Amino acid sequence: MALIRKTHTPSDGDSRRLLRDREGLLRQLDDESAEARRWAALDLAVFPEAAEALCAHLQREIQPAVRQAMLTALIEIGSDAVVEGLLPLLRSEDAAVRNPVVEAFQHLPDAVSPHIETMLQDSDPDYRIFTVNVLNNLRHPQTPGWLQTVIESDADINVCAAAVEVLAEVGALAAIPALTALPGRFADDPFMQFCVQAAIRRIQGK
Amino acid sequence: MSLSQVVPAISYEEFLKFRDFFYRKTGIHFEDTKRYFVDKRLIERILATGNENFRGYFVMLRFEVSGAELQALINLMTVNETYFFREEYQFTCLVNSILEDIVPRKPRNEPIRIWSVPSSSGEEPYSLAIYLLEHWPRANDYDIELIASDIDTVILDKARQGCYDKRSVQHLPDALLRKYFTTLLNGQYQINQDLRDSVEFTLVNITELTQMRGYRDFDVVFCRNLLIYFDDTSRRIAAEALFNALRPGGFICLGHSESMSRITPLFKVRKFPEAIVYQKPLR
Numbered sequence: 275m276a277l278i279r280k281t282h283t284p285s286d287g288d289s290r291r292l293l294r295d296r297e298g299l300l301r302q303l304d305d306e307s308a309e310a311r312r313w314a315a316l317d318l319a320v321f322p323e324a325a326e327a328l329c330a331h332l333q334r335e336i337q338p339a340v341r342q343a344m345l346t347a348l349i350e351i352g353s354d355a356v357v358e359g360l361l362p363l364l365r366s367e368d369a370a371v372r373n374p375v376v377e378a379f380q381h382l383p384d385a386v387s388p389h390i391e392t393m394l395q396d397s398d399p400d401y402r403i404f405t406v407n408v409l410n411n412l413r414h415p416q417t418p419g420w421l422q423t424v425i426e427s428d429a430d431i432n433v434c435a436a437a438v439e440v441l442a443e444v445g446a447l448a449a450i451p452a453l454t455a456l457p458g459r460f461a462d463d464p465f466m467q468f469c470v471q472a473a474i475r476r477i478q479g480k
Numbered sequence: 481m482s483l484s485q486v487v488p489a490i491s492y493e494e495f496l497k498f499r500d501f502f503y504r505k506t507g508i509h510f511e512d513t514k515r516y517f518v519d520k521r522l523i524e525r526i527l528a529t530g531n532e533n534f535r536g537y538f539v540m541l542r543f544e545v546s547g548a549e550l551q552a553l554i555n556l557m558t559v560n561e562t563y564f565f566r567e568e569y570q571f572t573c574l575v576n577s578i579l580e581d582i583v584p585r586k587p588r589n590e591p592i593r594i595w596s597v598p599s600s601s602g603e604e605p606y607s608l609a610i611y612l613l614e615h616w617p618r619a620n621d622y623d624i625e626l627i628a629s630d631i632d633t634v635i636l637d638k639a640r641q642g643c644y645d646k647r648s649v650q651h652l653p654d655a656l657l658r659k660y661f662t663t664l665l666n667g668q669y670q671i672n673q674d675l676r677d678s679v680e681f682t683l684v685n686i687t688e689l690t691q692m693r694g695y696r697d698f699d700v701v702f703c704r705n706l707l708i709y710f711d712d713t714s715r716r717i718a719a720e721a722l723f724n725a726l727r728p729g730g731f732i733c734l735g736h737s738e739s740m741s742r743i744t745p746l747f748k749v750r751k752f753p754e755a756i757v758y759q760k761p762l763r
Contacts, residue, residue: 279626
């Protein structure tokens with residue numbers, strides 16, 4: 275007993291016996307075994323044309339580990355088709371579907387950036403809040419500018435409050451004039467005044 | 481380098497081109513601040529391979545069938561800074577908490593499998609071996625398999641030889657140094673044959689899912705101070721691979737400045753008295 279040396283030989287799990295070509299993998303996204311679905315999703319990362327199917331399955335997948343694998347594969351593919359496929363899922367009522375989309379977009383700044391302005395003009399305030407959530411961790415030079423546009427022009431107080439919260443994290447001194455002006459647009463709401471003051475203090479490092 | 485050799489310069493555009501290529505091959509991303517580090521090593525390989533400039537070398541690197549030069553470059557670009565009993569509290573956590581969590585659900589005839597990745601020159605896997613033998617009372621009740629892997633072939637050879645200088649062993653108590661090492665004529669310390677025989681060293685690139693498929697059924701993975709070299713996407717891919725490598729209920733130990741929760745929600749956070757570690761859910 276105790277320490278033993280075992281020569282490492284790569285194992286061939288059960289899922290390896292299944293077909294690993296694109297069609298086989300796509301079929302396995304519906305397999306009853308979560309393990310098989312997870313491996314299929316990971317292996318589909320090398321097939322950019324699988325983006326649409328992965329997005330569709332992400333919407334109905336119930337196992338968190340399989341959802342994460344699908345998300346990783348989609349991030350690896352990282353194409354415009356991935357963003358196009360995920361955009362509708364950002365409207366989902368189910369946070370378990372919506373949150374991974376926010377996370378995926380944050381990994382894909384170049385692919386998602388052409389859509390941000392349109393997303394911020396959506397008629398649904400919740401959708402605009404989720405877009406602000408994307409901006410919370412989007413490594414793109416335009417991010418502070420988009421947030422500033424939100425607080426200058428969005429009519430919904432909750433969307434603006436979400437943007438103020440993100441600006442407190444990522445904003446520069448240049449955002450302070452727009453922040454200072456914001457409570458004037460929601461003069462009846464002392465909460466906004468409080469949020470803005472807190473954000474300005476964070477930006478100034480106080 | 482001979483006097484007749486002209487030291488090639490690497491332009492910023494070439495640095496970017498190389499950075500992108502190296503990232504795609506290894507998942508390792510170099511920030512602009514690492515440019516001096518990267519340029520210095522690139523120039524070393526350009527000259528060593530008889531190329532005159534980056535352009536010629538880069539063509540060779542991309543199209544060389546054997547991949548030997550890419551491996552040589554990986555060996556140079558990866559950092560191998562470690563020593564025995566580094567971040568010892570995690571070894572304490574292993575023997576006091578992690579293994580005690582694992583063994584109640586493990587049949588006696590099933591080995592406990594522990595993976596050290598990246599193993600670097602072997603200090604971590606050999607530390608694990610010593611710690612288990614010295615501090616885990618049940619070490620004799622179970623078969624324990626120790627696999628240690630790295631992306632760097634030179635460092636793996638060094639690990640198999642198990643020879644260390646004074647700096648590497650400075651945190652080891654004298655009694656353990658005497659018990660498990662032989663002092664060589666050149667002043668180095670070589671770890672005993674029994675321990676060298678107990679660790680299997682293998683070459684692996686953790687972001688290559690194809691390679692990672694073979695790494696399965698581990699109870700504990702030590703993956704310390706590796707993910708910090710990766711960018712966000714590679715970290716996610718690596719986290720998926722580590723998840724696949726673990727048995728349900730298995731544990732992963734990261735470096736003290738790393739957090740799996742910032743990478744993926746796949747793992748449960750487990751707060752033991754000695755350390756915070758991450759667990760693959762049981763089901």
